[in-house]
Amino acid sequence: MDATERIQAASQFLLQSPPGEINDVLNDIRNIISDDDLLQEGIQPALREYNIExxxxxxxxxxxxxxxxxxxxxxxxxxxxxxxxxxxxxxxxxxxxxxxxxxxxxxxxxxxxxxPNEEHEHVRSALEASALNYLKAHFTDGVTAVFSPKGESTHYVIQVVANKYNPTNFWSGRWRSEYTVDLTTAQVKGKVLINVHYYEQGNVQLATTHTVSFELPPAIPSLPSNTAASKILALIEEEERKYQISLNETYQEMGEKTFKGLRRALPLTRQKLDWDKVLGYKLGAELSGTNKNNFSSS
Structure with missing residues (x-):
């Protein structure tokens, strides 16, 4: 594999970095590339893409x-x-x-x-104030930004990101949400993206994307900016609340049904396997003395 191919592979690893772990990935691939100047130059496009996304x-x-x-x-x-x-x-x-x-x-x-675009700044700043209040209520360490439209458009973009890094307990997570508010059509469209990485004695990642679309009550666009902004964020809050409830229900069902369905409750020996001791078994010796007709992995 030549240098170009190694840089391309390194870039793909970077783009798949879990939340808060891109420096760890970068340090690992430095040992593969073994050329800091080449690495820094070659991965700049991937770093830019990662940071923006x-x-x-x-x-x-x-x-x-x-x-x-x-x-x-x-x-x-x-x-x-x-x-x-x-x-x-x-x-x-x-x-x-x-x-x-x-x-x-x-x-x-x-x-x-x-x-700023003065024509739209009063609405943008009102949405920003409501978004900051929403952040304080639900995302302690979150960050939000609200962008005003360009030209004659009446679109406003609300973005929220919240990161939780807990390397001591081997997990990290990131919440991203983005909503486009169109006051002309009285519609809100957006998405919620969640990434979670758990890596204690393993490597499990969760990545979800949830799309959101709803219409604003007809009266909202004509309300004073502060009132309208507060009501819009309340509607967003309700959508996110419903999504979080659905996630909780899904993972509870997975724990109670899906994962249990992936394996037998007991192996054919009718004895539970002590999973805490699996790594300590000397498989060669154990299997050589086991009757193959009575042994089945679970």
Whole structure:
């Protein structure tokens, strides 16, 4: 396998990194590539894709909070004429700042003020305030960002991301949700993405995608911005509540029915297998002294 093929393989590993574990994956593949300069240059596109897709959070310069790196936050270069400012930039609508984001160090730099669309800013800021209240109620360590429309559109995009990393207990998880609110058609469309990784003496990953679509009551678009925003977030909250209930019911059923159906309650010997001692068995010696007619793996 040549260097190009190794970089391509490394990029695929990075894109599949569980929440909070991309640095661990990166450190592992460094030993495979054995060329830091080549690795850093080759994996930049994969890191960029990962950070945008996973709603990576970043400390916003000159503020005391974080914002979200995502496709809707991407605004491109501020100026095509200046080589210094030709780098890709991202927007934090809350502070009305754009910044350059380093996809390797996960740091923001060069903050620049951005003039918002004044026609839509009052609605955007009202949705932001309601989203922040929703965050405090349900996502203690979460981050949210609300983006206003471009041009004459009346679309507003609400994004939420919450990360939980617990390496001591061998698990990590990430919640991402994104909703597009269209006040012209009075519709909300969105999705919820959940990734969980549990890796104590094994490797189990959960990845779910749930789509959301509902109509707003006819009166909402004509309500004052703060009232309308509060009602919209209440509807989103209800949709997410129902989804979480359905997830709980699904996993309870899997534990009680699905997993039990994958194996017999007892092997043919009619004796329970002590799973805690499986790794300690000397299989060669055990199997050689076992009557094959009475042995069956479960």
């Amino acid at each position: 996973q709603f990576t959070v970043v400390d916003v310069p000159e503020t005391n909070y974080q914002s979200i790196i995502s496709e809707v936050a991407r605004i491109g270069p501020v100026s095509e004429d200046s080589e210094e400012e030709s780098q890709e930039r991202f927007l934090d609508p809350r502070s009305k700042l754009s910044f350059v984001f380093d996809h390797l160090s996960l740091e923001a730099s060069d903050p620049q003020p951005i003039q």
